[in-house]
Amino acid sequence: MLINPFALLSFALRAAFDSASSSCEKSLPVGGQAVIEGVIMKGPSHWGMAVRKPEGDIFRDRWSCAGWDKKGIWSRPVLRGVATMAEMMREGFRALSRSAQIALGEEEELTTKDLVISVLVSIVAVVGLFVALPLWIGDLFGRWFDLGHLGRHAVEGLARGLVFVAYVGCIGLWKDIREVLMYHGAEHKTINAFEGGSPMTVKRIRSYSRIHPRCGTSFLMVVVVVSIVVFSLAGGGGVLWRIGSRVVLLPLVVGLSYEIIRASSKWGSLGRSIMAPALSLQYLTTRVPSGAQIEVALRALESALNVKFTPDTPGRSVYGESRL
Template sequence: MNSDNKTACTFSGKREKRMPVGGQAVIEGVLMRGPQRWGLAVRQQNGEIVREHWDAVLRTSSFWWKCPMIRGLVIMFEMLKIGIRALNRSAEIALGDEETITPLEFAGSVAFALIAVIGVFVALPVWLAHLGGEFWSLSETWKNVFEGLLRGTFFVLYVAGIGLWKEIRDVFRYHGAEHKTINAFEAGVDMTPENVMNYSRIHPRCGTSFLLIVVIVSIIVFSIAGHGSLLWKIMMRVLLLPVVVGISYEIIRAASSIQKLGRIILWPALSFQYLTTREPSIEQVEVALAALEEALDRPLYDRSGGEEYNEFGE
């Protein structure tokens, strides 16, 4: 056996010490984050898988990564920035769309999205909770609980609604492929598509789980924010969002490190993933594996029927 085969077997077998990896689904593909770089894999309309990568910020060397509460915000902004870049690039690869948007168009799209999110998931629940509180003579505490329930309901309905579109269902399948691949990798098994297919499409560090935890934590944080006018409440909720995000990240981080107890704590968020993921095909798992290989900069399984590996195992 040559040295390349030895290296690949070590990386795909149980002997390797696994490091945490993460990712997200994109259009017809998957984005993965390794210790030192991001890996993107997208399947083109002709069936070929296109791979790309770029350097990642080393979190362990960052001062902000060591600061509880703050590191959650840093990671969120990093994921938003990289996620938008990956989505745009995946659309170009998968759909053959070579047109690029101008900085002004991009800024307008982001501004519109932020206004829509604040309007639907912040302002609307506050307003409806205010009306409901007046109608049923609710205390401020119960108004906050009602507001949180409305926000959670809107979020679940939104995800369920977009899941009715075929294009979004395809993204959810790649989301499932991403989770299966990470679960198999962290379990230390041989990373063949067939093995990966046997793993769960649910993962405790999922970003959608994080968003549901944000909704739950917001009920508590907003309850201690005090009382005021309707406009004041909306402004306070926007200002307190970083606090909610920071607390939510620390909960996810702590719960994912204590295994069985963590799964009990995160049960509502984990159950929510049955909406945001679908069972993938083996071809979609192949794309997720390609993205992880690109992120780790090494092959994970032999595609050549026992012959020598090349740099990316193709």
């Protein structure tokens, strides 16, 4: 079984952008990602996964957070953002492989060779679409309008954001990806209901917004701005140097962007105002989910928190009582 590389690319971007919203800290108790026919949720100490099987019932799994990304140097500012993204990517790919087997009803496991091929194709696509293409556009506009060094980087950053928006908009037309985006919407609605103190039923969750203020999609605008500044430090040079420097500096961009997202969550109304424009991007990265998809997201959250929600009690209260 070989995962479609463009589906894997879409998932990788979602995992990267969601890294800022999935910290195990008290202030950010839950986060999640959509997978094939399912959702994974991250609680304070465990991951939970729920996937709709071909027969209609729901497969569930639960495992501990690795914890390495919160220790030693990986707990330091900037580095913790890189570590969090790495953890999300690692666990996310694991869940993606497992969900593909369950949802497709296949016994065949994803081999190391399959994963390596898919990842390599995805890396080439990422470098081509989100590094080389924006760089070429920046150079092109720089020559046309005689832009300076910073001007070219600004055009490059803007092009990177527009390419991402166009990419998400196009793949959203693909049925398989559209299903994943619906599960993304189910994940958001479920987390909004939990954080809003609602009883955790499909009917109540359905009334909540599919837009979530901590969604990693908001990460995009921050990454665009930060990349303009950081990539400008690499200076000029040949095409290979500039592409290579951007790949090497990408972890720094991710780490700094993560810190900005963390800080904005503590700035109250100011932070919400700064992030407000980015929320509109979630209308591309989510779709309105069905009740069946919301049920899957709900079961994933139950697994992550190790609770069983009751229809007449707020989800936070059920979780709080389970900790006593």
